[in-house]
Amino acid sequence: MAVAETTSGRAGRSEGGRWRRTWEGISIIFRSGVAVVGLVVILFWVFVAILAPLLAPHDPLAQDSSAINQAPSSRYPLGTDNLGRDILSRLIYGSRTILILAPLSVLASVAVGIFLGLLGGYSGGLVDEIVMRILDAIMAFPTILLYLIIISAIGPSALNVVLAITFVGAPGVARLVRSLTLDIRTRDYIRAAETRGENRFYIMFFEILPNARGPIIIDSMLRVGYAIFSIGTLGFLGLGLPPPTPDWGGMISEARKFIWTNPLGVLWPALAISSLVVALNLFADGLREESTRYN
């Protein structure tokens, strides 16, 4: 019997083995300079958030009435806010808030979005119409307005911020997932699964979803940036976490009133937010460019 040659494909690399493939996936990051820059900044903030108690020179909630709205000094490296609290410490602890809430809310909105997108995209017909029109309706509202409505309805708290962002963000994810599903649904392996009599949820979650993960992952990373941005906005509008929790957006909002006397009070949290958002975008962009370079 003639034997099939087993010459491996693609330059002999990525031969079997899941770990090897994961490593290959990760190594793409390092090939893109842009992505590495983004990653460094992100890791910096993660580092700061984890080691917050060690890094912060003061208690973020401690008020010092003798040092209100001060410029940077040796005692308070970034100055103080209108209640005499050390801005640097608040910034450091604020990173914790943001770095927990943002990914959490993105995770939640992606989970909901994936479910709805898969359902609509795969089922088609009436189910798709209904799901899509509901999502369209949500997306038609200006986001700020939506946040206002939600938070004023259920009250400001960390959980409610997550819920608000989920509610506002899920339709976008659902749209993306739906369009990916519509494309993947036409493939023969889905037909093969159907001819095996698999039920629809198996097909949605085990056949379609794994193949949509690329764009979803990159989109999620961008969404973390938007979520940070949104949390900042909510904080700025006073709809975010209730005081005195250190919240970068809230810090901007409070410092805004005193901008003439202490402009730096606004600057530091704004820079913090921008750096994180830019870093996330760089990371996502670099990844995307690198993974599609050799097409």
Place this chain on the structure above:
Amino acid sequence: MQQPRDIPVLDVKNLAVSYETRYGDVQAVRDVSFTIQRGEAYSIVGESGCGKSTVAFSIVSFLGRNGKIVDGHIMFQGRDLVGRPQEELRHIRGDQIAMVYQDPMQALNPSMRLGDQMAEVLIAHRGMEQKEAEEKCIQMLERVYMPDPANVMRRYPHQISGGQQQRVVIAMALLNGPSLLIMDEPTTALDVTVEATVLDLVAELQTRFDTAIMYISHNLGVVARVSDEVGVMYAGEMVERASVADAYLRPGHPYTLALMHCVPRLGMDKSSSYLYPIRGRVPPPSNLPPGCVFEPRCDFARPVCRQRRPELREVEPGHCARCHFAEQVLAGELRLPDDLIPDLDKMTTRGEGAERILSVEHARTYYEAPSKRLIGGKKQYVKAVDDVSVEVRKGRTLGIVGESGCGKSTLAKTIIGLETPTDGKLEFMGVDISTPVSQRDLDLIKNLQMVFQNPDSTLNPSFSVGSQIARPTRRFRAVPHSQVHAEVIRLLDMMRLGANYYDRLPRQLSGGEKQRVGIARAIAGRPELVLCDEPVSSLDVSVQAAVLNLLLQVQQEMGTTMAFIAHDLSVVRFFCDTIAVMYLGQVVEFGPAEAIYAPPYHPYTEALLSAVPIPDPRTEQKHIRLSGTVPSALNPPGGCRFHTRCPRRHMLPDGGRICEVEVPPWQCATEEHRIFCHIPLEELRKMDKVVTVEEETHAG
């Protein structure tokens, strides 16, 4: 004294092209040389990945960001194109070299009218006036036999058929009078009958326009029809250069020899229709063998082949081959090893199988077409399958053959339950299967499985090969749970893939391997009937042979019944016991395989047989061409659906008036062979055979 006409239009010398990849530079083409004279049609033949398209792209300098010419010369009209500035190359590309691609929509702008696009070529390059340019375009369309050219000029690309689009593209390419026309698989995406007409056109282009043609294809039959000289490429190298007659009948390289053996031919007996596969697979360009590039797969390899790379040398005047033993191959001294010569009788005798396992009677599947009006309006139906009756007996193979739009895929989907029939009785193993698959019993589903057409999308890219075969094995409880893994390994072995394929991802497999995994997945549950929807159409010729033989073997070992859908009559010749020929949703001829290939024929079968390009210069083939295009299934012609294009209508009184009005009767030539036609059987029996071979002896 040298004349202008003696200078070859294209003289490629030792061309080498590399691509930049993530892992370094990869050489896609090395040491390719060939010459095309004025007015000559030269073909480059090879399977996918051999570099033939890269050669074409390097001539027109379309290599993309990553590609570069690293060595060699491309002498066009005596001047080297390599190293010339882009601006000059652009001028040459516009005025003197034209290219036609496989997909006409790559050359046509979908948002512009055809007339405007064509006129643009003349207006931009020659500065013609709009009116004059349009006139010239209409003239050119007439010369490519486009029906109703003035009307076509006003249409958009999506409003004309694929064959017509390709004609427009060819016309556009010829507008500037290029001296070289490069055609990269222009007919691969077209139906066989349409392809035949376009090939006729190409053959004429040489004489009428004196254009040199470089024709790239993987289809040996097409090449034989279109050109006189051919270059065979393998893994980036030119392995043989000869005239078509020499290459096909007396090849000098083992690869060419092997290719000729694995190409389906319309032979009259089964043994000449058997396809001999080429074992192994094409080496990746980053990992070429040290000596002869074909050595790992060559049945005649000797030690010297592994050590030294052979030169392309002339073994006869006008015939070059890149093999150390070319003379022996030429003399026919090298024989195929015994293990490759099959026991043909054993392969084709099957059990008695009188039992009907699948029976389809008067099946209809209509799709609702969206009505033109927003509200109300008459409901329109696309009659994809309209009154089809076929049957399959246990252990046998049914072939369903037809071109695009004939409804064969819809029929397959209806049987398997992905579509619901509008009407008709479908029975499988005594159970009614007119329900969609979601409502069927698991047991029924297990016994009716399918192999799909496109190997690239038949496997889920995110899961390993082994897990994808294991899933149906487990689901259908073919073996006890603890033995699933062993069973998957067994199936992989049966498919001639090793056990180490278990963990591989689909993207690491070649097209043929993916298709084999698809087959393994389909038979994992030990089904009674396997429906194969054009499983080999997207595969290379040598891989086709391997997969078809594998299917035969599976049938032998497991006694599976098969229904095989194809668009090409030559592929099913050896494989099927009964064949059904479909046209526009109906079966027009049904019978045992031998009966289909010999008269009496249904006129459509006759046209199909005469359109298939045959890779054998010795065969005589009748030249029957169908005019017009396939009518829309929304509104099929009344009476006999084929009457709008039937070349034999004149055989009936009154020019075949009856064909327009009355549905034809089923005429039974034998008990098992029936033809759906008005023409009396005696007349049909008098038809000549479409394909005749001069000698019945096998080449090589």
Place this chain on the structure above:
Amino acid sequence: MLVKDYMTRHPCMAEPNMSVIEAQRYMWENGIRHLPIVGDGKRLLGLVTRQTLLVDPARLGSLDMWEISRFLSGLTLKDVMVKARDVITVEEDTAVEEAARIMVENRIGCLPVVEGGVVVGIITDTDLLTQLMEMMATRVPGVRVTIRMPNVRGELAKLVAAIGAQGWGILACGGVPVPRQPDTWEAVVKIRNVPGEEVVAALGQVEGQEIVDVREM
């Protein structure tokens, strides 16, 4: 028998910016005698021949040795070509013999064939010789008879009638007035599949006409 039947389509062409040195080499390596210079859309801009590549000495007159080589190396074809308006061309529907007349009267060996200002081919003297060969059925075996007759109307018809009466096929037929004997006309006829003696016997009988040469070729 038009120019388009015998011309070579797609001749070698060059663009006006090509350097003279490169053009020289190009023409030399490929044995090209006439090189049309074309612009966009193969529009004829000029013509360069072996002769015109020789630079007019008057232009070099005032230059010294070093300047000459720099001048020469900087020359492009547009500096030396015959401009389009001075180039003699023909159209593809022109009769072949008209092209021959032009070539003879202007003493040139090649003519670019132009349609609407665009170069579509080139016709050379060898092409005309090919045409002559075809016209006289040179490659087809047969009997070639040369007959002299008075240069009077009806004589050729008599000859043809005589051939027709025998039921023979005429492969080729041509005729010219005999040089230096304007009253006599010479016709050459080629007949297939008939032995020479029979031809001589039959045609020798035509009144007033004389066979001067018979050969099988």
